[in-house]
Amino acid sequence: MAExxxxxxxxxxxxxLITAGIILAEAAAIVEKRHAAQSQSYGPEARGGASKSEVIxxxxxxxxxxxxxxxxxxAMTQESADKYANGIKQGGILLIDTDFVKNEPQGDFKTYKMQITRTAKEELGREIVANxxxxxxxxxxxxxxxxxxxxxAVLAKVPEAFVDLNKKAYALGFEKGKALLA
Incomplete structure (x- = not known):
């Protein structure tokens, strides 16, 4: 069986977050030539309600x-943490945005905490690149x-005018993620 x-x-x-899922799937399939599938679902409210994107x-x-x-x-919001942080495998990973997820889901997985939205807003000046x-x-x-x-994959997906901002956002997120592992 394939990994x-x-x-x-x-x-x-x-x-x-749907866009983030699409970008990850494209990074795997188009850039790395692996197999990838992406699916998504929105709450009935669409904008503002819980939504998820899954990438295999x-x-x-x-x-x-x-x-x-x-x-x-x-999980970027409390509602999404409550609704979608289930089914994480034993030893899996949960990353929460601590500004919005106050009641940390419990399970047999490793939880990492980061101020994702605040980082985008304060360090890059644009909350829109939190994803x-x-x-x-x-x-x-x-x-x-x-x-x-x-x-x-990120840079292939964003408009030319926002390449620098998104490049900085991706690098910042990657560095902060690596710091969480240290």
Whole structure:
């Protein structure tokens, strides 16, 4: 059986977590030439309600495109943590945005805490790139794709006017993710 890695990005609709999932899938499939599947779901409220994006990355064909046993999960809001931080495998990873997730989900997984949205706002001046900061951190924590593949996929996805901002956001998230591991 091919090695399969499952990542779930969750937060509020409008935070760009569906985009983060698409970028990760493209980093794996297009840049690294691996197999990847991405799926998404929104709460009934769409913008503002809980949403999630799941990415399956594998060395071989993917027979089921939905996450079953999550290796790593990002939770950007309390609602998304409560709703989607379940099913993380034993020894898996949970990354929470501590400004919005106050009641930390419990389980047999490693929880990492980061002020993701505040980092984007205060260090980059733009809260809108919090999803790219989070993506960089998740790639650093999981190693599921290389740093370079993640950056290449981010830069291929953003408009020319925002390349520098997103490059900085990704690098910042990656460095903060690596610091969490230290």
């Amino acid at each position: 399969r890695y499952e990542i779930r990005f969750s937060g509020a609709g409008g935070q760009g 990355i594998s060395d071989g064909p993917i027979d089921y495109p939905k996450a079953t046993i999550v290796d790593a999960c990002l 790219v900061v989070a993506l960089g951190a998740m790639i650093a924590l999981t190693g599921v794709v290389s740093r370079e593949a993640g950056e290449t």
